[in-house]
Amino acid sequence: MVEQNLSIPKYWRRTQQYYRLTASKCGKCGKIYFPPRKVCDCGNSTLENYELPRQGSLVSLTVLRSVPVDFEKQRPLLIGVVDLGGVKLMGQVVDCPTPDALKPGTPMEVVFRRVKEDGEHGIIYYGYKFRPIKGCES
């Protein structure tokens, strides 16, 4: 069989996070963690699933031109930090090729997109990305 470079089990285990942003919430102190955690900073190890809100605001942004090989054809990548209801995530910002108008506080929404694929024959990875709610020029 042709070589597969992307692991299937490693991705499949995380689809709750990649598709639905399922975080952990501490049953004792209420702190929310994304990526999910097994043990809270307060010491409690009973954490529940908690889906992050799909809207938030931009915190910071950079245009990454020197990208890893599996993103070479997607360059440049806009890498941003987005705040979703108090939890900050780092990921790709899309639908905005010239992000000059984007600034801290710009309302952002979570979108479901292709992240990468394993050549022409292999698995396609899907996951969350972010885009400005009102569009690129706002």
Added chain:
Amino acid sequence: MVLITTGVYINGYASVPPSRHYEKGVTELFAESTLKALEAAGNPRIRMIYMASALMELTSEQLNAGNVLREYIGLKDVPTMRVENGDGSSSLAMLAAVNDVKLKGGCVMVVGIEKPHEVTSTKLNKFISFSTNSEYEAFFGVTPAAQAAIMAREYMNKYEYSYEDIAVWPLKMHERGAQNPNAYFKKAVKMKDILESELVADPLRLYDVAPYVDGSAAIIVCSEPNKRDAIIQVSGAGMGVGSAYFASKQTYAALESVKPAVDQALAESSMKLEDIRVINVHDTYSIIGLMTLEAMGFSPQGMAPRLMRDGAFDPGSKVVVNMDGGLKAMGFPIGASGLYQLISSIAQLRGEKPFESLNADAALVHDMVGIDQESIVTALRRGD
């Protein structure tokens, strides 16, 4: 300052000039640094090898490299502890070596080895991205450069600096590199070159990024000194952590992992910050170099670019930073980078070429994992 005998002495050291060594593989590089270091130490019996590398398995496709390498140089019955801690591998290996020597005495060898140029640049970018959170950062194409860029942006916004202000770092580093025959990049640069260089991850440009180099560096660490003068000891070490997920950091405009590491290294050494004359910081990116000065306590928050510009850390000052040119001018051999900086610090304390003008007896070496995921600081002392 009280002179304390710690029982961990640097008896020999050597490094391969950092470069793109297409003609040398891990075996050749290993042999070059270790055999020279062993000779400098008087060929003592080595009880253990601590091998630091971030990418050995990925670039050179060799597990249990220790066995292959030790056989190549004819060492028998010497186990190798392979230490991987991203670009902080070297200092962690040194930490393990120091603990070993303190406990069991004798001599051990710490060697860093890295061959990034075994693979193409974008492939290397992929491997380097493994230093970020694999499932939640690298998965999306995030790299340490993107994280450093966001720190630069937030730092510039917070303290109202322009890009030219923080470009003082590469300017200064290359000034130093031009005076260092061991540097990878031996030319001074003009501000114009820096400002016009290509964007890597805005606002960071080519000159803000330490270039990847192949390298190997080895240090022989023993419980008894083999010299009478300019004895160098490892007096202490410390470790601090940041976040394993960049977005969770408390602030993007300052480093969190550095200070605990500095405090612990100084405490173990019974030293204070004022005792330190020489520092070598892990400037993978210019902004990291600047922020480390602040995090270590040598500059007030937000002042490092100004102080650097005014020459506050230039050779001849009370505290000299990265006199060898830093990772910027020396090149960045990733998992081996800490060993190179330890060796630079040792040479600086001993006043060896090209550091003759320095008169220092205590140094701090800062090593970092990724972008503020973890810092390890090693304190070195000179005693006669």
Added chain:
Amino acid sequence: MIGIVGWGTYIPRYRIKTKEIAESWGDDPLRIKDMYLVEEKAVGLFDEDTVTMSVEAGRIAITRAGINAGDIGAIFVGSESKPYAVKPISSILIDALGASHNVFTADLEFACKAGSDSIISAMGLVKSGMIRYGLAIGTDASQGEPGEHLEYSVGTGAAAYVIGSENVVAEIKTVHPFVSDTPDFWRREGYPFPVHGEGFTGEPAYFRHVVTAAKELMSKLGMKPTDFDYAIFHQPNARFPLRAASILGFPLDKVKDGIVVDKIGNTYSAAALMGLANVLEKAKPGAKILMVPFGSGAGANAFYIETTDLITEKARIGKTVEQYLAEKMYIDYSYYLKYRKLIRMH
């Protein structure tokens, strides 16, 4: 009463003007516009596909329906441009939408008719009492061979419908199919682009099946065009639905809200369903709607739909087609080609 409980659509933000494409190939942009009446089309770049669009449209449909994803008993997805020839979109939706594992699922193919076939499949399971709610989706990001005329009209989009018997906002009163073996347009296994019979796609295919299905439906119901408030037809371009309306006797004002192809191109399995969404977002209660999706190969399903009192409130929840049409960013042809061919650039 069986029918639509909620709906959602998705249209990517990027647009390319047909003029832009025409100029690259030396075609007269005015003549192209006149032929197809498509000004610009929606484009999904390298990170959007029929899976991602199904998720976005599906999420809105579930919110609009006011149900829990766990209440869905079936997921059917119709598409002719799936990223996997073998591996269903419907199973990815289970995880992406948070549906239960005890769901009937399948991906359907019948060219542009498959979205409506998904609706019919869901209706059957609801009517038989096997499920409470079904999610039916039409989604396409179809392939246009560069330099060939399909490129002027092929668009990108998805439309999702929650079908049930509780809180129905638009009752699907009757569906009437008309299908035959008519090879007007196809894509061979392993070949990147569809191929078609040019003029043969008109009378023997589109018009025969759309008009016959519509006429047979109206005859069965004893209804005339004047009895309907809206008529929505499959829209490979804007000329075809306008001509079908004319043949059947529907005036322009009953047809125009159901046509979106002029702004986003032909969204294939989502096309008529997208026109329907636009209508549902504007219609008053008690509106009588004729919808005739068509798929090459060939066949048409004629739907008779009537809105209930619940429609107005539902229209307001969630993004509307008009909102999608207003969010756009233009790209040029080289950018379009780079990203549309990205999949093949390994």
